[in-house]
Amino acid sequence: MANPSLLILAGDGIGPEVMDEVKRVIGWFGDKRGVVFDVSEDLVGGAAYDKHGVPLHDDTMAKAQEVDAVLLGAVGGPKYDNLDFSVKPERGLLRLRKEMDLFANLRPAQCFDALADFSSLKKELVAGLDIMIVRELTSGVYFGEPRGIHMEDNLRVGINTQRYTEAEIERGARAAFELAMKRDKRLCSMEKANVMESGILWRDVVTEVHADYPEVELSHMYADNGAMQLVRAPKQFDVIYTDNLFGDILSDCAAMLTGSLGMLPSASLGVPMANGRPKAMYEPVHGSAPDITGQGKANPIACILSFAMALRYSFDMGAEADRLEAAIESVLADGARTGDLMGPEGGVPLSTTQMGDVILAAL
Amino acid sequence: MANPSLLILAGDGIGPEVMDEVKRVIGWFGDKRGVVFDVSEDLVGGAAYDKHGVPLHDDTMAKAQEVDAVLLGAVGGPKYDNLDFSVKPERGLLRLRKEMDLFANLRPAQCFDALADFSSLKKELVAGLDIMIVRELTSGVYFGEPRGIHMEDNLRVGINTQRYTEAEIERGARAAFELAMKRDKRLCSMEKANVMESGILWRDVVTEVHADYPEVELSHMYADNGAMQLVRAPKQFDVIYTDNLFGDILSDCAAMLTGSLGMLPSASLGVPMANGRPKAMYEPVHGSAPDITGQGKANPIACILSFAMALRYSFDMGAEADRLEAAIESVLADGARTGDLMGPEGGVPLSTTQMGDVILAAL
Ligand SMILES: CC(C)[C@H](C(=O)O)[C@@H](O)C(=O)O
Ligand SMILES: CC(C)[C@H](C(=O)O)[C@@H](O)C(=O)O
Numbered sequence: 256m257a258n259p260s261l262l263i264l265a266g267d268g269i270g271p272e273v274m275d276e277v278k279r280v281i282g283w284f285g286d287k288r289g290v291v292f293d294v295s296e297d298l299v300g301g302a303a304y305d306k307h308g309v310p311l312h313d314d315t316m317a318k319a320q321e322v323d324a325v326l327l328g329a330v331g332g333p334k335y336d337n338l339d340f341s342v343k344p345e346r347g348l349l350r351l352r353k354e355m356d357l358f359a360n361l362r363p364a365q366c367f368d369a370l371a372d373f374s375s376l377k378k379e380l381v382a383g384l385d386i387m388i389v390r391e392l393t394s395g396v397y398f399g400e401p402r403g404i405h406m407e408d409n410l411r412v413g414i415n416t417q418r419y420t421e422a423e424i425e426r427g428a429r430a431a432f433e434l435a436m437k438r439d440k441r442l443c444s445m446e447k448a449n450v451m452e453s454g455i456l457w458r459d460v461v462t463e464v465h466a467d468y469p470e471v472e473l474s475h476m477y478a479d480n481g482a483m484q485l486v487r488a489p490k491q492f493d494v495i496y497t498d499n500l501f502g503d504i505l506s507d508c509a510a511m512l513t514g515s516l517g518m519l520p521s522a523s524l525g526v527p528m529a530n531g532r533p534k535a536m537y538e539p540v541h542g543s544a545p546d547i548t549g550q551g552k553a554n555p556i557a558c559i560l561s562f563a564m565a566l567r568y569s570f571d572m573g574a575e576a577d578r579l580e581a582a583i584e585s586v587l588a589d590g591a592r593t594g595d596l597m598g599p600e601g602g603v604p605l606s607t608t609q610m611g612d613v614i615l616a617a618l
Numbered sequence: 619m620a621n622p623s624l625l626i627l628a629g630d631g632i633g634p635e636v637m638d639e640v641k642r643v644i645g646w647f648g649d650k651r652g653v654v655f656d657v658s659e660d661l662v663g664g665a666a667y668d669k670h671g672v673p674l675h676d677d678t679m680a681k682a683q684e685v686d687a688v689l690l691g692a693v694g695g696p697k698y699d700n701l702d703f704s705v706k707p708e709r710g711l712l713r714l715r716k717e718m719d720l721f722a723n724l725r726p727a728q729c730f731d732a733l734a735d736f737s738s739l740k741k742e743l744v745a746g747l748d749i750m751i752v753r754e755l756t757s758g759v760y761f762g763e764p765r766g767i768h769m770e771d772n773l774r775v776g777i778n779t780q781r782y783t784e785a786e787i788e789r790g791a792r793a794a795f796e797l798a799m800k801r802d803k804r805l806c807s808m809e810k811a812n813v814m815e816s817g818i819l820w821r822d823v824v825t826e827v828h829a830d831y832p833e834v835e836l837s838h839m840y841a842d843n844g845a846m847q848l849v850r851a852p853k854q855f856d857v858i859y860t861d862n863l864f865g866d867i868l869s870d871c872a873a874m875l876t877g878s879l880g881m882l883p884s885a886s887l888g889v890p891m892a893n894g895r896p897k898a899m900y901e902p903v904h905g906s907a908p909d910i911t912g913q914g915k916a917n918p919i920a921c922i923l924s925f926a927m928a929l930r931y932s933f934d935m936g937a938e939a940d941r942l943e944a945a946i947e948s949v950l951a952d953g954a955r956t957g958d959l960m961g962p963e964g965g966v967p968l969s970t971t972q973m974g975d976v977i978l979a980a981l
Contacts, residue, residue, distance in 0.1 A: 331812075340815065340818060343812065345812045345813065349813065375739050375740060375743050375849055375850055375851070376738050376739055376740070376849075377738060377739070377740060380738050396759075396780060396813075396814060397813050397814075399777075402814075402815055403815050404815050404816075404818065404819050407783070410783050410784050410785055411783070411784045411819055411822075411823075412781065412782070412783045412784070412819075413780075413781070413782045413783075413814075413815050413816035413817070413818065413819030413820065414762075414779065414780065414781050414815065414816060415779075415780040415814045415815060415816045416777065416778075416779055416780070417759060417776075417777065417778040417779070417780065418775065418776070418777050419775070419776045420770070420773050420774070420775045420776075421773050421774045421775070422773055447863070447866070449694075449706065449708045450708060450712065450759075450760050451759060451760075451765075451776075451778045452703065452765055452766050452767050452776050452777065452778060453767075453776035453777060453778045454776070455703060455767065455776065456767050456774055456775075456776030457776065459774075460774075478866075478867055479866045479867045479870040480870065482845070482867045482868075482870050482871040482874070483870045483871065483873070483874040483879075485871075486738055486739075486849065486871055486874040486875055487738055487874050488738070500810070501867075503810070503841075503842045504841055504842045504845045504864075504867055504868075505845075505867075507842040507843065507845050507846045508845040508846065508848075508849055508871060510846070511845070511846040511849040511850050512849055516846075
């Protein structure tokens with residue numbers, strides 16, 4: 256059987272820097288564990304725009320459709336801020352999500368014990384925190400038509416459309432219920448059913464899917480209250496299921512709560528391919544961090560943990576994923592820190608490569 | 619000249635309980651300060667539905683259009699959760715906002731010194747916090763057409779429309795810049811211009827209005843990053859301007875950060891009437907709190923502070939508003955606490971009426 260295939264799209268800013276460490280980790284799994292991947296690389300975001308004039312070349316899109324999993328670094332940067340909407344770096348990312356049909360975006364918000372002090376929340380509220388946010392990723396206001404800016408009576412009018420079919424809501428809900436079954440069997444669905452009809456449909460469909468997962472305790476919350484509850488008492492949640500736009504905001508809020516932003520990975524999963532593996536893309540939650548680009552300061556852990564998610568969700572190698580995650584926990588427990596993880600007490604931070612070194616050593 | 623007029627819509631849940639204390643405060647201003655209001659009362663939300671079958675009677679709507687200011691308690695409750703969308707308690711509130719054209723929703727997120735320990739954030743991050751969020755309140759996805767649930771190929775589809783004209787964005791922006799001029803002269807505008815064209819228009823229009831307020835330092839932030847930054851370091855903000863839906867979520871997030879949720883008022887302002895006063899409605903940020911309704915436990919301070927905002931923004935009585943706010947700060951400093959403000963050390967909480975008593979005494 257052919258080796259599993261990976262397409263690396265390192266992207267912009269610190270993307271390539273953190274991805275270099277992932278490549279070393281991939282190499283380690285090949286050398287030491289006999290887990291060999293066929294790795295190819297290509298451009299996305301501003302890097303693709305610079306070369307091709309578009310943030311994702313059609314050839315790259317075609318490759319992404321063929322591989323077993325895509326690993327993405329980050330896209331965007333001030334250099335591209337004034338580009339036309341249609342060629343902004345983000346469009347490359349959104350095209351991948353949409354054309355690969357990656358409807359279930361899994362965003363764990365986990366607080367690493369060694370880092371609980373970094374949270375802006377009181378330590379007791381976040382220590383041990385372990386939430387899984389499932390964000391619908393291929394529909395909603397991100398992709399709904401009509402959209403655009405047009406003139407009406409000589410005034411500019413900006414329009415976007417929130418549109419959800421029951422099929423779209425349902426497949427994401429199933430993914431969320433399945434995850435809940437493997438965790439603490441609690442699912443909270445968030446929308447604004449009190450003001451949006453799309454939220455009413457969302458609530459109805461999630462409630463219907465619940466019939467197939469009677470063991471899971473289902474609750475519903477308005478998204479504004481969800482934001483409040485995340486800040487007030489995040490540990491009340493197990494799995495959260497919400498739409499593309501609410502998921503964007505609430506998952507970033509939850510990520511920041513953990514104090515471990517430079518540590519958080521994500522997985523975007525689609526429907527199974529012929530080989531049974533889901534279409535999949537893995538990426539860190541953090542962005543391209545233009546302020547520290549090129550300085551060797553970036554924390555590679557979120558990107559490495561994204562590869563761990565790939566091992567778990569694309570390749571059914573849960574034990575190898577556990578091994579990698581344990582190595583990271585152990586270096587953190589030993590005090591290994593990149594610049595973003597330095598407390599006020601100071602000390603000399605590790606560079607991106609040095610963090611890669613200690614993780615490889617721990618492996 | 620006729621006395622200024624107030625319409626009290628106490629609404630549901632704890633609404634009537636907290637509003638009773640506001641009425642006593644209004645009485646005090648009449649008796650002791652010669653500031654006499656013509657007060658009338660009516661129903662809104664579930665209370666209106668119970669009597670009229672609609673969450674806001676046309677006669678009530680007409681009265682609201684005539685008075686100088688509306689004071690609203692809270693709407694909603696489990697009893698009404700399964701009502702049809704069109705008659706849900708919230709529709710009464712949304713109709714008031716829309717027909718009174720209350721486009722500028724002012725939501726201060728302030729941390730009361732005496733209560734800084736109640737925040738889930740570390741004390742140093744919130745002590746002294748004083749943000750003003752200006753939320754556009756009469757447009758966006760709350761009111762955009764088309765909307766609803768319909769069938770397509772035998773599947774239900776839920777639709778809502780985010781729609782903003784430049785005029786709508788502009789008038790809210792002016793309100794936000796004006797407030798910034800009276801405060802620390804910093805305004806941060808939040809949208810998702812990286813994925814939504816309505817966000818691009820938002821950013822462009824706010825930038826254009828900035829030309830009239832060169833003294834104000836303007837910044838732009840994506841709403842997801844805004845949620846992160848609110849959690850990470852809320853004191854970086856002075857005034858935030860954002861749309862109806864983002865404002866709903868971000869202002870609740872900010873409110874919860876302060877630890878003073880039962881303390882936070884809001885003002886919703888429209889265009890000036892013939893007498894020069896803006897159309898206006900004032901309401902606490904907290905909801906109807908069905909879990910403690912009828913037990914005399916509710917904290918009336920948010921509702922009383924909403925009346926203080928009315929004194930300031932509708933009646934140009936800044937000094938009287940200061941007086942009322944100072945009385946509240948002083949009772950808090952003296953240790954007066956309703957149940958929601960009790961720490962783990964315990965003690966006997968004040969009832970709603972007792973909190974009213976001590977505030978009146980402090981006045
Ligand atoms: C970069 C941007 C288009 C993207 C989004 O809005 O989805 C990002 O914020 C994310 O959450 O992955
Ligand atoms: C009650 C509800 C309709 C309302 C809203 O969504 O605007 C509330 O959450 C608010 O923020 O005032």
